Amino acid sequence: MKAIIFIVLLVCLQLQAKDLILGTRINNLLISTQKVVFSGIPLIRRDKDYVYTDSKQRIIKGVIARDLSRTDAEVTVTAGGVGETHITLHLRSARGEGLNYLILIFSQNK
Numbered sequence: 001m002k003a004i005i006f007i008v009l010l011v012c013l014q015l016q017a018k019d020l021i022l023g024t025r026i027n028n029l030l031i032s033t034q035k036v037v038f039s040g041i042p043l044i045r046r047d048k049d050y051v052y053t054d055s056k057q058r059i060i061k062g063v064i065a066r067d068l069s070r071t072d073a074e075v076t077v078t079a080g081g082v083g084e085t086h087i088t089l090h091l092r093s094a095r096g097e098g099l100n101y102l103i104l105i106f107s108q109n110k
Helices: 002-016
Strands: 020-023 028-038 047-053 060-067 074-080 086-092 099-108
Touching: 020 074, 028 047, 047 099, 060 074, 060 086, 086 099
Parallel strands: none
Antiparallel strands: 020 060, 028 099, 047 086, 060 099, 074 086
């Protein structure tokens, strides 16, 4: 019984974070891995932009932005994205929290 409660708690905690998953990573090549970390400031939200432009002009097929701290931070795409050669992600932390994201970008495997 304790194991079931523990599993349910784990699932609830995992659903709390707001990860961004666009496109697909299946049969695609990982072309960029970046960790975005900014410390928190009490009572202030942190807003940061992450910009990626592929130097080889490969088309982006998938994007994953994973919140490693599992906070209430949010990620939105403000420019480019899947089907483009560039992407701009806007990261916004919860009030008083920092940002700790792992960003993965995939392109067609050629």
